[in-house]
Amino acid sequence: MSARxxxxxxxxxxxxxxxxxxxxxxxxQIERILAYVDQLREVDxxxxxxxxxxxxxxxxxxxxxxxxxxxxxxxxxxxxxIVDEHFAVPRVIPG
Amino acid sequence: xxxxxGELSVTATVEGIQSGKFSAAERVASAxxxxxxxxxxxxxxxxxxxxxxxxAAQQLDTSSDMRQLPLAGVPVALKDNLCFEGHIAxxxxxxxxxxxxxxxxxxxxRLLDAGAIPVGRAxxxxxxxxxxxxxxxxxxxxxxxxxxxxxxxxxGGPAAAVAAGMVPxxxxxxxxGSVRQPASFCGxxxxxxxxxxxxxxxxxxxxxxLDQIGPLCGNVADSxxxxxxxxxxxxxxxxxxxxxxxxxxxxxxxxxxxxxxxVASDWKGEGIDSAVAGCFEGALxxxxxxxxxxxxxxxxxxxxxxxxxxVIATAEASSNLARYDGVRYGHRAEETESPVEMxxxxxxxxxxxxxxxxILLGTFVLSxxxxxxxxxxxxxxxxxxxxxxxxxxxxxxxxxxxxSPTVAFELGERTADPLAMYLSDIxxxxxxxxxxxxxxxxxxxxxxxxxxxxQLVAPKxxxxxxxxxxxxxxxxxxx
Numbered sequence: 001m002s003a004r005x006x007x008x009x010x011x012x013x014x015x016x017x018x019x020x021x022x023x024x025x026x027x028x029q030i031e032r033i034l035a036y037v038d039q040l041r042e043v044d045x046x047x048x049x050x051x052x053x054x055x056x057x058x059x060x061x062x063x064x065x066x067x068x069x070x071x072x073x074x075x076x077x078x079x080x081x082i083v084d085e086h087f088a089v090p091r092v093i094p095g
Numbered sequence: 096x097x098x099x100x101g102e103l104s105v106t107a108t109v110e111g112i113q114s115g116k117f118s119a120a121e122r123v124a125s126a127x128x129x130x131x132x133x134x135x136x137x138x139x140x141x142x143x144x145x146x147x148x149x150x151a152a153q154q155l156d157t158s159s160d161m162r163q164l165p166l167a168g169v170p171v172a173l174k175d176n177l178c179f180e181g182h183i184a185x186x187x188x189x190x191x192x193x194x195x196x197x198x199x200x201x202x203x204x205r206l207l208d209a210g211a212i213p214v215g216r217a218x219x220x221x222x223x224x225x226x227x228x229x230x231x232x233x234x235x236x237x238x239x240x241x242x243x244x245x246x247x248x249x250x251g252g253p254a255a256a257v258a259a260g261m262v263p264x265x266x267x268x269x270x271x272g273s274v275r276q277p278a279s280f281c282g283x284x285x286x287x288x289x290x291x292x293x294x295x296x297x298x299x300x301x302x303x304x305l306d307q308i309g310p311l312c313g314n315v316a317d318s319x320x321x322x323x324x325x326x327x328x329x330x331x332x333x334x335x336x337x338x339x340x341x342x343x344x345x346x347x348x349x350x351x352x353x354x355x356x357x358v359a360s361d362w363k364g365e366g367i368d369s370a371v372a373g374c375f376e377g378a379l380x381x382x383x384x385x386x387x388x389x390x391x392x393x394x395x396x397x398x399x400x401x402x403x404x405x406v407i408a409t410a411e412a413s414s415n416l417a418r419y420d421g422v423r424y425g426h427r428a429e430e431t432e433s434p435v436e437m438x439x440x441x442x443x444x445x446x447x448x449x450x451x452x453x454i455l456l457g458t459f460v461l462s463x464x465x466x467x468x469x470x471x472x473x474x475x476x477x478x479x480x481x482x483x484x485x486x487x488x489x490x491x492x493x494x495x496x497x498x499s500p501t502v503a504f505e506l507g508e509r510t511a512d513p514l515a516m517y518l519s520d521i522x523x524x525x526x527x528x529x530x531x532x533x534x535x536x537x538x539x540x541x542x543x544x545x546x547x548x549x550q551l552v553a554p555k556x557x558x559x560x561x562x563x564x565x566x567x568x569x570x571x572x573x574x
Binding site: 006007010011013014015016017018022025026029030034036037039040041042043048049050051052053054055060070074075077078079080081087089090091092094 | 194195197198290291304330333334336396399401402403405406413417420421422423424425426427431432433434435436437438439440442443446448451452454455456458459460462469471472473474475476477478479481513514517528529530
């Protein structure tokens with residue numbers, strides 16, 4: 001896969017639409033960054049665990065007690081389009 | 096009222112107001128005047144809440160508990176990624192340009208409860224992605240110490256606001272150095288607490304395993320005073336630590352105990368300015384002369400920290416920024432035919448170039464076939480970086496080094512080369528990877544008058560000791 005094809009594929013996954021100009025600019029930049037990142041291959045990570053959480057005590061469970069939350073109306077205030085107290089989107093099934 | 100009030104520290108502000116030397120209203124008015132005078136040239140603020148801040152100050156002046164409040168009447172700037180109910184928080188992005196926070200971040204609420212008065216929101220690199228504040232969708236901020244140069248980033252607006260004497264404190268966020276590096280560039284103090292020390296609730300997320308809110312102030316004592324207010328457990332952030340918060344400022348004076356500092360054997364890496372190296376060496380000599388023990392330590396995996404960081408941070412960012420879908424909040428593209436088209440066009444119109452680059456990189460390192468090679472490997476190297484610090488702290492109280500390899504660079508100097516920009520985080524990202532508290536304090540200015548910062552990194556939850564040491568180092572370097 002060429003650098004350009006790779007970026008187009010990843011842009012599709014990330015739901016980004018890149019112009020031809022953006023592709024031309026970003027593809028070589030990403031290649032250069034990945035080449036830099038490739039130095040991680042030098043590190044011997046045999047038997048090393050992944051760091052998934054910096055907390056040593058992973059159990060942060062608490063009682064599941066209902067607490068006051070944001071009033072419903074407030075959650076709508078930043079939305080681009082609300083119809084009958086629902087977030088509205090373009091038609092999903094073409095009709 | 097003299098304009099000199101505008102230069103008062105956090106501590107002097109609180110003392111002045113509580114002892115009746117001046118009122119909170121006078122103090123806030125003086126900060127607002129200072130902003131009016133200096134900000135047209137600096138552009139630290141995206142918005143100033145002058146009327147509201149004035150009213151809050153007047154109200155404070157008549158309140159009965161004013162004398163008990165640890166930050167009574169202190170004007171504060173908030174980085175644009177911190178939610179403050181009823182105010183825009185845009186994270187420097189077009190996608191959130193008009194978005195109004197429906198609630199306040201826990202750290203912001205704690206400032207309010209302590210009597211601090213938010214005067215405005217400060218500029219930043221879009222979604223905190225950058226080291227110069229040039230990635231703001233609302234234009235760059237200038238370094239108050241050197242017009243034409245960057246203030247650093249991503250908390251460039253907060254740092255510039257403090258450095259220009261507009262406010263005595265600003266809250267920023269630090270994911271890879273975004274509080275410490277601009278503090279270094281602007282000649283002030285920037286503190287990144289232990290991961291989990293300050294609740295991230297209401298901080299617009301960039302990379303959740305690395306993000307931490309921290310104060311930018313004019314001196315160490317002020318940083319200690321502000322940390323005490325914003326730190327502590329929060330049930331709304333399950334990564335916040337349920338550990339006691341100390342009266343850090345009161346303990347600063349107890350810094351007579353012997354101090355042992357470690358210097359990484361390879362601190363003088365590639366790309367370090369000779370002015371920065373010279374300044375750091377001079378600082379080490381001054382500290383050794385004053386009886387501070389300095390020894391060499393090894394951080395064998397620090398050389399891989401930037402590569403590790405840019406895999407983990409972008410992976411987490413690609414996931415966190417998936418929420419900007421044009422449905423629940425933020426920008427929505429007009430006249431789209433399907434939900435997928437709406438999603439794609441809203442994101443493409445709303446995000447700037449650096450944010451797109453990082454989302455693409457993060458999506459790639461998490462994608463099928465590459466996940467183990469990049470993301471999995473970076474998480475393993477992160478474990479090794481954490482282990483390096485554990486071993487080093489067996490023999491020293493804190494690690495000292497330059498905060499940034501360079502002084503503030505010129506606007507536009509690095510925008511064409513993202514990798515060069517990333518490499519400016521070389522000394523700061525390790526503390527984020529390992530979740531450690533770290534602070535940048537001004538060491539000196541170089542021959543060209545540009546500020547140079549020194550960083551101290553301490554073991555997890557050792558903020559009290561870190562601040563004592565920083566206070567001592569600050570005193571030595573000032574003398």
